[in-house]
Amino acid sequence: MTRRVTRRHALAAVGAAALGSLAGCSGLGSESRFWSDSPSLDVAAIPREFDEAVPSRPRLVPVDVEPTVDAAFRDRVDRLLSPIPDPLTAERLPHGEFRERIESERAAAREALPGPEESPPPLGAAERYTAARDHAATAVGTWAGVTVEGDPEAVTADGGTVSSRAYETLDALPGPAADPLAGAAVYGPLERWYDAAVRRTLVGGRSPADEANPIRAGEAVGNVERVQSYIEVGRYLRDRYASSLTDPEPVAEPIRREMNRLGRAVGDRLRELHGEGVEDLRENPGPDAFVEDRGVATDAPSDSLLSSAVYRSFDGMWFDPVAVGDYEPDHPATGLTRTTLVLTRLRAVDEVAARVEAGETMFPDGPDAIGSAREAAIASTAALADHENPLARWLTTQFLPLFAKQDAALAADERSARSVAEAYAEYRWIETVTGEAEAVATSVASEFGS
Known part of the structure; x- marks a missing residue:
């Protein structure tokens, strides 16, 4: 053979x-x-755009994010950003690199949130909320690092505490499901969030206080806030999915x-x-x-x-x-x-x-x-x-x-x-x-x- x-x-x-x-x-x-003996091709005749749209991200969690939960995540972003002057002028913060970082992260936080015409599936919405909170916390953590009265560590929860919460959440997965296939699709992405957090030291590494550079301090704050957001939205989706089941079964x-x-x-x-x-x-x-x-x-x-x-x-x-x-x-x-x-x-x-x-x-x-x-x-x-x-x-x-x-x-x-x-x-x-x-x-x- x-x-x-x-x-x-x-x-x-x-x-x-x-x-x-x-x-x-x-x-x-x-x-x-690249292939040295390729045939000729009329590149100019190839369209630059196509009518056929790429499929939307499929739904894996068969429940919706409730409006009150959506509002809570948006409110968290607003509260994180509230200490930063808007507009942030050169008179208020002369250092151009710090100012640019804060402004870009603030803008990214607002852009990450789903718009009024968007309806991403639950896991997609969760990732958007988390990205928004990450950017917002990075912005305000950087701002806290350049102000005399600021304290980057006060922006979000303690890194060690968040790390422990991530482990606890991960250890509780997978929860009950309609069947093993559904359980793998629902809980696999949730486990992945926390597995990445605890294995790749998104939290538990250097704290914001260890960083002398305000930009690095802001990034450390954003990392902690990102994992904390995943913890909150992951537990919410886990509980909401489990409560929606008429005949749940253990699938681990x-x-x-x-x-x-x-x-x-x-x-x-x-x-x-x-x-x-x-x-x-x-x-x-x-x-x-x-x-x-x-x-x-x-x-x-x-x-x-x-x-x-x-x-x-x-x-x-x-x-x-x-x-x-x-x-x-x-x-x-x-x-x-x-x-x-x-x-x-x-x-x-x-x-x-x-x-x-x-x-x-x-x-x-x-x-x-x-x-x-x-x-x-x-x-x-x-x-x-x-x-x-x-x-x-x-x-x-x-x-x-x-x-x-x-x-x-x-x-x-x-x-x-x-x-x-x-x-x-x-x-x-x-x-x-x-x-x-x-x-x-x-x-x-x-x-x-x-």
């Missing part, structure tokens, strides 16, 4: 049993390169079992890619592990896409709580969602590798091809966003941001065959990875139902 057949059969088995982006760069610090153990099962399958896949003797399965084996014989020139768009997609897939394993082999993350909803994401990416990388071996360059064959690729990516993403499976909808949130960079590249004043080809290949990647996401999410649902 050939290596290609073995690899693809093994991946299919992973899907049955357990079930990156393009920049022309390996992601390892080398200079960006079934989620953990599925997380570990996926992790074992991912570990088997990584061992196949690495071969013998690897010390850590999370190490990047390089794109050569995914292909036997390249059917395209080095740095053709498809080859570059393969390299960067492989890099991103393995980079995420170093920083995310992913179940790999025998490793069991502490928090099951986060572990299941992040491990599902890794499996989805590995399947998508293998599909790109198959196209590289088949000689597909992923260079657009004309101006219309770019719009067609974008439409196909949007259709695939929209189907995932509207899926009845909550885990599929969660996976959508991981791929939606990929559209922004490529849409911006096509709308730029200065475009080239390279930037257009990169956008085209990225749209093809989105279509591929969202298609694999549906297959993976469906297989997980089947396992929970068995």
Whole structure:
């Protein structure tokens, strides 16, 4: 049996049993390169804008944020900003850098709040509230640092206290849910907030009082306020969701079992890619592990896409709580969602590798091809966003941001065959990875139902 057949059969088995982006760069610090023998392309004929809108972020928490809660978060932003003179003139604060930072953070706080015509889903609204409070606290913390009577530490709660609250909130998750799939989609993002807070020292590091520079003191205040906001809104959404359930069930153990099962399958896949003797399965084996014989020139768009997609897939394993082999993350909803994401990416990388071996360059064959690729990516993403499976909808949130960079590249004043080809290949990647996401999410649902 050939290596290609073995690899693809093994991946299919992973899907049955357990079930990156393009920049022309390996992601390892080398200079960006582009296909030296690319065909000609009428770049001027390619539209800069498209009628088809990117799908909206799907709803994962099936409850709304109550108006009184929305008002409370907005009031907190207003109260944080109230000590800062408005306008903040040069006469009041002569130091230009400090003044500019305070003004920019104050403006960012107000812009982060959802506008009257906006209705983001609950998790999106929570992230907007938190960003607004972060910016507002950074602004007022900086202001407190440059005034004689100011005290940055008095702006928000003590960092140690907030850190303890984050741990307590994290330890109480996941709560009850309608079923394990819903529990993973609802509680995974909440766990992720607190897991990032406690693992990446968003709080518990240097206090505002330790910072002699007012800008750094303001940033320290903003960090603490951001985690405190996540604590408040996360507990609110957890309690509101739990109270909405007619027949709640504990889901932590079934989620953990599925997380570990996926992790074992991912570990088997990584061992196949690495071969013998690897010390850590999370190490990047390089794109050569995914292909036997390249059917395209080095740095053709498809080859570059393969390299960067492989890099991103393995980079995420170093920083995310992913179940790999025998490793069991502490928090099951986060572990299941992040491990599902890794499996989805590995399947998508293998599909790109198959196209590289088949000689597909992923260079657009004309101006219309770019719009067609974008439409196909949007259709695939929209189907995932509207899926009845909550885990599929969660996976959508991981791929939606990929559209922004490529849409911006096509709308730029200065475009080239390279930037257009990169956008085209990225749209093809989105279509591929969202298609694999549906297959993976469906297989997980089947396992929970068995």
